[in-house]
Amino acid sequence: MPPKNSLGKGLGAMFPDLIDAIGTRPSFILCGIEELVPNRFQSRKAFDDREQKRLVASIRKSGIIQPIVVRKAAQGYEIIAGERRWRAAQEARLREVPVIIRDAEDLEVAELSLIENIQREALNPIEEAEAYQVLNGTFGLSQEEISARVGKDRSTVANTVRLLKLPPEVRAALIDKSISPGHARALLALSTPEEQRRALETIIARGLNVRETENLIKKATVAPQEKKTPKRDPYLANLERDLSSTLMTKIRIRQGKKTGQIEIRFSSKEELNRLIALLREIGG
Numbered sequence: 001m002p003p004k005n006s007l008g009k010g011l012g013a014m015f016p017d018l019i020d021a022i023g024t025r026p027s028f029i030l031c032g033i034e035e036l037v038p039n040r041f042q043s044r045k046a047f048d049d050r051e052q053k054r055l056v057a058s059i060r061k062s063g064i065i066q067p068i069v070v071r072k073a074a075q076g077y078e079i080i081a082g083e084r085r086w087r088a089a090q091e092a093r094l095r096e097v098p099v100i101i102r103d104a105e106d107l108e109v110a111e112l113s114l115i116e117n118i119q120r121e122a123l124n125p126i127e128e129a130e131a132y133q134v135l136n137g138t139f140g141l142s143q144e145e146i147s148a149r150v151g152k153d154r155s156t157v158a159n160t161v162r163l164l165k166l167p168p169e170v171r172a173a174l175i176d177k178s179i180s181p182g183h184a185r186a187l188l189a190l191s192t193p194e195e196q197r198r199a200l201e202t203i204i205a206r207g208l209n210v211r212e213t214e215n216l217i218k219k220a221t222v223a224p225q226e227k228k229t230p231k232r233d234p235y236l237a238n239l240e241r242d243l244s245s246t247l248m249t250k251i252r253i254r255q256g257k258k259t260g261q262i263e264i265r266f267s268s269k270e271e272l273n274r275l276i277a278l279l280r281e282i283g284g
Helices: 050-061 082-092 106-119 125-137 143-150 154-165 168-175 181-187 194-204 210-221 235-245 269-283
Strands: 031-032 068-072 077-080 098-102 253-254 259-265
Touching: 050 143, 068 082, 077 082, 077 106, 082 098, 106 143, 125 143, 125 154, 125 168, 143 154, 154 168, 154 181, 168 181, 168 194, 181 194, 181 210, 181 269, 194 210, 235 253, 235 269
Parallel strands: 068 098
Antiparallel strands: 031 098, 068 077, 253 259
16 A cells, blocks of 8 residues: 555655666557547536647647556456546547557556546546545545555545535536635535525635635534523413403403503304303403
8 A cells, every 4th residue: 555645755655566667768569549538437517618729739740658457347448547648649649649548447447547646636536536436436445545555534534425405506606617626525514405505506606715614514513592481470370370260261451561462262052152142251
């Protein structure tokens, strides 16, 4: 297992058997471009058009300087590292590309694809989260093991994976950089996708920064305090009970600062007539 700080040392430091001799005098062969297939564990889904066009122009002028690393597949070769170069070579209409053939298991291929993209800062946060999920779900690596392999804190890995819980609209906004990962992590504090979508609209409409977003979420998640029921005057409470017993119906007395009211409830016309008769009798 590579040391935790190995990310900055280059891919060769972490996969010496896989990338051996690429930086010195690699032994490569020329391979028909149609014989290569993309890495099925490729973390990167979105390729920047401007960067890709610059790479295509460079390849047209100078060819592919760094060979593509591949492994044998059922038919042809599967790319381990260098998919951008392969795509650019297709656009540049090259017929052959230089490749280095290496033996590699699926886990090594998945790790290498992820680490190469992280080193180049080529992944958006959702692509990175999905790559961690593959390492965990497909290959059974714990977050601690993933952390050691990619050179990031376990908490960073965990928080990145949590972004996959966000609804599609929020993930799309994160991918197109309408919001930052800090905004997205703040939205996770809201309990429902609908609340998260509404908060997203507010963030974008108001141009809120992360701190302002956190304050917005905090206000939204604070439970409203229940209104305290004012204490009843014991005299009025006793009077209500006495009148209710005398009239044989529910009596409610409300007293304001200057005025008040007595409420006598009835449930039918007959009940109303009974109460009127009783009040007249009491009034003499």
